Amino acid sequence: MNHIASLRKGAGIKQTDLRQVLGWTQARLSNYESGHRTPGLSECRAITAALNRLGAKCTLDDVFPPDVDLQQAA
Template identity: 75%
Template sequence: MNRIAELRKGAGIKQRELIARLGWTQTRVSNYESGNRMPGLSECRAITAALNDLGAKCALDDVFPPELDEPRAA
């Protein structure tokens, strides 16, 4: 799961501002925020950069927390 919407709202950023910054559709951003679609690494980086550009202070792991419950392959 991700924290896009939580961090965006916490920073007072409207979804339309994030959409405009990314140049993506509302449907795409909404699907990422709701967890219906999982963004790839480049999209995750773009979302994190856009949130920071718009005033949220966050790192990639803040927006897309690593899954601590999943065992890691050796």
């Protein structure tokens, strides 16, 4: 689960603006936001950087929260 859409909307950022900063298609960003596709680490970092560039003020863990079950298993 990610918080791309909620952070984007909370910061008043349009999906169009975020995808333009990323240089991606609307479909690609939409698939990541909806959870239909899982971004790799480099995409996660790019999304976080783009959100910050557009004024969201967030960290990688804010956008992509760590899996609690995985942390407890370690």
